Amino acid sequence: MRIEITRSGGFGGITRTWSLEVSRTEAEQRWLPLAEAEAGAATDARRADAGRADATGPLVDRAQTASGAGPGEAAAPASRTPERGPGQQRDRFTYRISIGYTEVTVSEGRLDESWRELIERARAEGTDGAGHGPP
């Protein structure tokens, strides 16, 4: 099964794409479950963001609400926290990882060891599609 990794953003804003082939077994046992877990976490984070946005806007730490706490509980401590952490990061990379028909977007700061291993493999073994601007 083909895995395609597109990296956008970064200081240069240069989009690059790498891909590699893995066995269907490896994709199903290792990468698809990881992608589904990531998509779930991203949805939780978005819900928490949306809940808090009404209260205090973007001026609080997004990391605190990504932990799975409900928007109500998360908003109180976050609103007194100086804006630091992932919400204030600038010029970092964003990775879009496609595994078959499943696609997930992961910011650089949230990449865990497994995703890093996959990206390293794609960069080392895979083909580099030239980044002709944004897709």
Place this chain on the structure above:
Amino acid sequence: MQRIHCGIVPPHLLTRLAALQDPRLSGASSAARHALLELDPVLRERSEALRAPVRRGSAIAGSLTRRIHDAGGREELPGEVVRAEGAPATGDVAADEAYDGLGSTYRLFSEEYGRSSIDGAGKRLDATVHYGSNYDNAFWDGERMVFGDGDGEIFGRFTASLTVISHELTHGFTQYSTNLEYQGQSGALNESLSDVFGVLVEQRDLGQDAASAAWLVGAGIFTPSVRGEALRSLKAPGTAYDDDVLGKDPQPATMADYVETTSDNGGVHINSGIPNHAFYLAATALGGEAWTGVGRVWYDAVLSGTIPPDCDFPTFAQATQDAAGRRFGVDSREAGAVAEAWTRVGVLR
């Protein structure tokens, strides 16, 4: 369920009210500052910075405090301190470039605009060099600048260009002033401010006027194998590089070529070409030192309190026109050049 701290008055309006100097409105101004105090510690700093008297030149000399760390090739922050303020050069090129670049950036804001560090309150400037292995990026993490050494094939070390260092530090300035959201047009404005003040730091260091400046961001960080002179050009967005591996610089110069995309936070590093080019057009129409003319206008606009976190291009353009009118007069050459520039890039009619 949600906590609403300040009723229906949005934070950007509170910030604007807090900055009012009109004695007849001192009650409203004071109330707004009070509301900001309850809202958020960073907004509080912002409000205090806005009403603080402007300090100039030697009055704040000596408040520059830098600290350079070395991550030793790991992706861990902050790393070990290798150079504190006043310490001699380390001999490590990246660490010394970061130290010098932070100083140059600090001096533009301090000596030209009277601002004490990025937060207006003398905040220490922290940077980490040698981050990660073959790491192809430089970024601002909310508290510090972080620089990779590059992969050696496409990118060399990111501190090699002063404009990269000044770009990252300006993200800190933006965080403590307008806090433009990093998405879509407000994100592109956030990026553009970093590019604009990034090149102004270099022009001031080199003593270049608008006509002789390169207007490039990231010149010298590509290896010789890349066909490209820099990452971005304010003079001619879309022409900075054209390479087999990297593709072509995707930046538009005008709204006619605005790029709609979900990548890169909605193209924040792409559509920044439009406000970048507007700045270039205004600066070269006026000539002379860009940091004292149009640069001063952009700085005034950022601190005017009229730029909301979700600012779009037309709102920002109007803020710069208003700022030019306040500082140089509504019929001034400066105000005319700013209006003409935004019209030429298609943001204003």
